[in-house]
Amino acid sequence: MATFNFYLDKTDRKGFAPIHLRINCNSKQVKVSTKEKIRPEEFDKETQSVIDTAERAIEINHYLGYLRDRAEELFNNSLKKKYTDDEIKDKLTDFVNAYKEGHDINIVKKPNIPNGEAFTFVDLFAGAGGFSEGFLQAGSNNKYFEFLLANDINDNSELTHLVRYNYQLGLDAEFLCQDITEPDFLDNLLAKLKGKQVDVVCGGPPCQSFSLAGKRKKFDKKDDLFAHYLEVIKVLQPKYFVMENVKGILTKERGKIKELILTEINSIVDINEVPKLSAFVNALKKANPEDNFILDCLVKRIEMEQFTDAKAEVEKENYIRTVDSRFKKLTPNIVDYRTSKTDTRISTIRHGFNLLIRNKEWEKLKRDIIREKDFCNIDNDAFVDTFTQFLTHLDSQEIIDKIQQAFKELKVEKKFRKQCEDIIHALKIYVLNIDDCLSIIKTFCNKRQVTELQKIIEEIRLYRIEAPFVANSSNYGVPQNRERVLFIGCRKDQKFISEIPATVTEEEKVSVFEALYDLDFIGNDEEAHHYQLIDISKQYNGTANKMKGLLKTRSIEGKPLAKKGKTFAEWSRSGRLNGRFTNTTNPFYVRNAEALDNNQKDYAVLHNHKTSKQGEDVIKRLDIILKEGDYKNAQEKLNKCGLASNKRNYNVLKPESQSPTVMTIPDDYIHYNTPRALTVREMARLQSFDDSFVFQGKRSTGGNNRKSELPQYTLVGNAVPPLLARAVAMEILKNIK
Incomplete structure (x- = not known):
């Protein structure tokens, strides 16, 4: 049994004492420097914390608690059961160094601005930032995108944006947290843009209750979002705009809604x-x-x-x-x-x-x-x-x-x-x-x-558009069959774009196994903050060669390559931003905006990889469905075992193919190898988000809170897959003048 405590070392000339973490296990001791110093009188040995009146007490105590949790996790929740002194020190020092790098003030070199031509974009209804992420990954013929502003109505969207783009990538991109239907929205948008030209606007205004001739059926907050989105287009008059929506919009009211949308776009005048x-x-x-x-x-x-x-x-x-x-x-x-x-x-x-x-x-x-x-x-x-x-x-x-x-x-x-x-x-x-x-x-x-x-x-x-384009994310290197409709408006002085060419063929599509295999080291009610080595031969025994055969070396957009390249999982770990942002800091997580203000940041190698706590009956139910391969096929056996559920559907992931559309509720999916739901990180992989993209705030929520809160699972499920957005951005860059 391991014990963990903090102690102070000798004071330096200025009267500050270094704080160390001491781990005792089986009569052996490991000491790790936290790289934090305080005055001895500010440390309470009994509570193992900094006293409240000390400077930065909230921040340091949060850090010490987080470091202790990572040490306990290493000893209690790891697949590996034996560590050398150096291995323990190395793993904990990774957390310490990430913390120090994120808190120390450093002189950094000037941001790496690519040689070439920058085009600006704005991301409306941004959510987590799938469009933003994909546009920043894109580059073509010495052209690239500069991120000006994102908008959404939810605080957690803003928090995720701030952490990713302002703190982590060091961008000046603004965030307007306001309902697009409010009277002063356009004024506030223009104020934040500070007169900058906007070349591209992207976003997906929900059109669930959009109806014909003003005869709305429900009168909810989503009624006028499409019209207000077009009002922004009328004011900014970008070279291109991209409007993403669900495929059902094409057949709603026998296709009349689609025609009305096209008519409204055609009504934007020069x-x-x-x-x-x-x-x-x-x-x-x-x-x-x-x-x-x-x-x-x-x-x-x-x-x-x-x-x-x-x-x-x-x-x-x-x-x-x-x-x-x-x-x-x-x-x-x-x-x-x-x-x-x-x-x-x-x-x-x-x-x-x-x-x-x-x-x-x-x-x-x-x-x-x-x-x-x-x-x-x-x-x-x-x-x-x-x-x-x-x-x-x-x-x-x-x-x-x-x-x-x-x-x-x-x-x-x-x-x-x-x-x-x-x-x-x-x-x-x-x-x-x-x-x-x-x-x-x-x-x-x-x-x-x-x-x-x-x-x-x-x-x-002002804009040319003939018809909306149906895009399946799996055609763009995303390991998910997610069909979305894209309305691409092309300003009359720009080249016409009618579709987004696929980046992979049907045979080349990325599989679920490629996306998730290296994260398959976590069990029920567990959380991991660093990667662990996966031995496919041991894990899959008789089918190991078949599973290994699913792994392919690919280009960034998913095209299989004979030489160079990386696997999908390797791209996810290393990131797809192509080294453009040289002063990027280590990824971190915060609970809320207050935690961000107080510097209560959780640094780790791996984020958002936590499983839900599921009861024994739920695990048995998922195990039966997993073995049967399909929820419908498992009904008879579930009834016999008294494990029937009122849940409408479970999707069993197939390792060799693509996942169904990722939604916002993790319990809808069963992992292909283990009877459990997916973690936020696994769902993010299926959406093609890099692992360095950390989803902030609560993991999940329920009941009426879903109306006002946007937890991590919802941020992931509602997002535009970045690799799909990247393909859109690449096509625009190839044509934009």
Whole structure:
């Protein structure tokens, strides 16, 4: 049985005493220097800690506790049962040196800026930073990416970003922790960018509740994220943007959602070309005198695209006021004075205009209600319909529908009907996108004018996109069959990109075994902070040669190589950043932002490799499923053994193939060799994250906490695989001008 305690050595000339860790085991003793010094009166021998009033007490005590834990882990949780004195010292000294390197102030050489051309990128809905990681790995023809800013709403995303990119890699990349739907989001984004040009924007706005024609079905926080993502694109006008989403978006509402997304992208205009289109529409008024009001409305709607934020809101308000003014002039012609003051239909029209004029204020109110609704978990209950109906009635399209119905019920004289129809038409134009406005303009054109308009349309559309591209991550060196849809918007002055070429063939794909075999030294309820040697011959006995045959030497993107290269596991250990960041510090973990502020950093060789504590029945259940090879096939045996589960599915990993899509719940997967769930590090390997990328904060969470917290498993499961992002970045670098 080993014992561990700290003691002070002799004081130096300045009165500071070095702290040492002493390990006693089987009458033998090993001493390891912690490389920390304190004044003797600041050390409490009884508690083995620095007294609270000492400088850096919180930081040093955290470090001493962490070092003791690593020593205990070495003796209690290691596959190896015999160590020499030097082996113990070497392993613990690794932790000590990593700690000192992370805390000492050093003069370092100037960051290694590659020779070549830098292009900037911004990562929205960044989560852990899969897009960011892949873009920083990319380099092509002396071109590379410079990371400007990431955004997400979750504190743990920000913490993971700060640790990885600011502390570890030493980058100046900003992080904006704010909901993209908030009114001042764009202002804050632009303030953090400090006038820098953005060449590429990437991100995956969730579109779960996105629906047609503004008729949203749930009204949750994810409703407007796509629209707000495009608002950022309109303001930044990057050379390329990449929008990632689930494959189901292609078939949602029979493909209409996909078409709507493409239409909205096509509606982003080059503001420099707006005057040309306005002039063209104004010229149509000569041949269409009776429709001058509608044509004027189309011009106003088109010109709104030149403005953002405050100015855009003013223009929207002015538009409605113009239509309202037309209605006020028309009112005496369609109803008498008394009716105009008391009739419900007239009041509906008049008040509808008031609601539309105050649209900005109502949008703020809707956002607050939706936030409170989500906070109170209003869903699948007696309250949800009331909230949905109220929020639906505040939608601009719904208000316009009610105004239209009120006009119908008035039964206006025939000679004034067109004026009424024009008012309704004008209101409908107000909520249309540019693509739909262009369709209306065509109805006023003759053949020659249609041809002329088509040329203007080609010039006014800022981005070109034909169709979304379905990308399977396994085609890019990721050991996982994860299909995602990519919408790639190409600015009209850039080369067109329609797809991302695969980096590996079907036969060359990376297997689960290649990704995970060297981490297979951990059991139930264990945590490892350093790698251990894996002996495949002993572990797999009769099938060792088959398993060894799965290991391939590969290029960074997964292409098998006859010479040089590394295995997937070796790439994961050494990292895929290609030595670009010369002043990179050792990876570390912190519990939260407060721990980061207090320098309570946990340095280790290996991070995020901890298994869950699973009961005996769970282990037996997983063992049966593992041996049967499939959850469905195991049902009969599980029922006989009294181990049946209500869980919908377990995915047994197949060592020779790719994993299914990695999600956010580790219990969904069973390790191919051991009846257990996967660790965060193993799931990160299946996503193609380097081992030096440390996921911060809690490992997991449950219940209602899932709404507000983003633990490590969720960060991993929601991420874009870095090697897929790298392939996207490489294709952009090959084409960008």
